[in-house]
Amino acid sequence: MWADAEKMTLDYLAAALPGRLDEDVVLSTTVPSPLPDCLVRVMSSGSERRTIVHRDSRITVECWWPGDESRASRLAEIVYETLDEWELLPAFDGWPSGPYPQPDPTTGCPRYVMTCVVRHRTET
Numbered sequence: 564m565w566a567d568a569e570k571m572t573l574d575y576l577a578a579a580l581p582g583r584l585d586e587d588v589v590l591s592t593t594v595p596s597p598l599p600d601c602l603v604r605v606m607s608s609g610s611e612r613r614t615i616v617h618r619d620s621r622i623t624v625e626c627w628w629p630g631d632e633s634r635a636s637r638l639a640e641i642v643y644e645t646l647d648e649w650e651l652l653p654a655f656d657g658w659p660s661g662p663y664p665q666p667d668p669t670t671g672c673p674r675y676v677m678t679c680v681v682r683h684r685t686e687t
Contacts, residue, residue: 568620568681569607572646576603579645584638594627598672601634602627603642608678620681625674626662632673636664639675646679658682 610620628635639662646659
């Protein structure tokens with residue numbers, strides 16, 4: 564059975580982000596209503612098997628900051644740096660892409676998006 568890469572990413576960010584931000588961040592797989600002041604949304608975007616025991620899962624990460632483009636950008640950079648430091652297995656880890664602006668099409672809320680490849684093993 565494969566590990567849940569979405570949950571692994573949420574758990575990692577929940578442990579690694581405190582202390583890097585001055586604000587409390589909501590970590591979620593959905594967009595809550597009402598929208599919090601600072602949101603990081605994590606979603607599975609597919610995967611591919613690398614070897615008989617390794618899988619590369621693609622995780623889309625959205626960084627939202629209603630009404631403040633520069634804070635949304637800064638949040639995305641902090642999340643990017645945090646994901647880039649992630650070490651999952653010896654010689655394997657997460658590889659984030661650079662964040663890019665993609666305002667929410669419904670609300671216009673400032674949002675930055677990136678994809679992280681999470682290489683992980685089967686669970687025993």
